[in-house]
Amino acid sequence: MKLYIKNMVCSRCKMVVKSEFEKLGLYPVSITLGEVQLDKNSSEILNNKLVENQLITNLQLLGFQFIEDKKSRLIEKIKNLITDLVHAKNNEININLSKYLIQQLTADFSQDYNALSNLFSEIENITIQHYFISQKIEKVKELITYNELTLSEIAFQLNYSSVAYLSNQFKKITGFTPTQFKQMKNNTRIQLEDL
Secondary structure, three states: OOEEEEEEOOHHHHHHHOOOOOOOOEEEEEEEEEEEEHHHHHHHHHHOOOOOOOOHHHHOOOEEEEEEOOHHHHHHHHHHHHHHHHHHHHHOOOHHHHHHHHHHHHHHHOOOOOHHHHHHHHHHHHHHHHHHHHHHHHHHHHHHHOOOOHHHHHHHOOOOHHHHHHHHHHHHOOOOOOOHHHHHHOOOOOOOOHH
């Protein structure tokens, strides 16, 4: 049995979800961002409505939700792919991230990018590209906050063509230049699941 869970955006989320399943005697075969695969025995245990309701309640208290409909599952998979791309794999990719994203989406979902983009916009009220840019800007904020890399190094790491392009995009999204953001006392970042 495969279950789809909203708001799983990082490795810690996977650990928390795994823990909640195990508390109820359910042992996942695999857990990836947004998906939990159960073996036959755990699937039978989950068919008990009391166990299922307890799991749903426990996960909701932690900010997670089960995803039932096909469109929502697809949207969550797209979001997870983008999150993983920006926050985990950006250093491994030597081509333009936007081009890579389009290639990856069409390959992973065997659908035309325009169809995926239209569905995403319809459900999320934001384009895939804008969501992708928002994720990149949050990564930039994170790296600025750590204060370990120069803006040039951040631009290079996130495959921006130049520091000027990164700065313009950053200001367009946040209203601040990267330097202004760095100087702010409480430079606020947005939680990934809230993007």
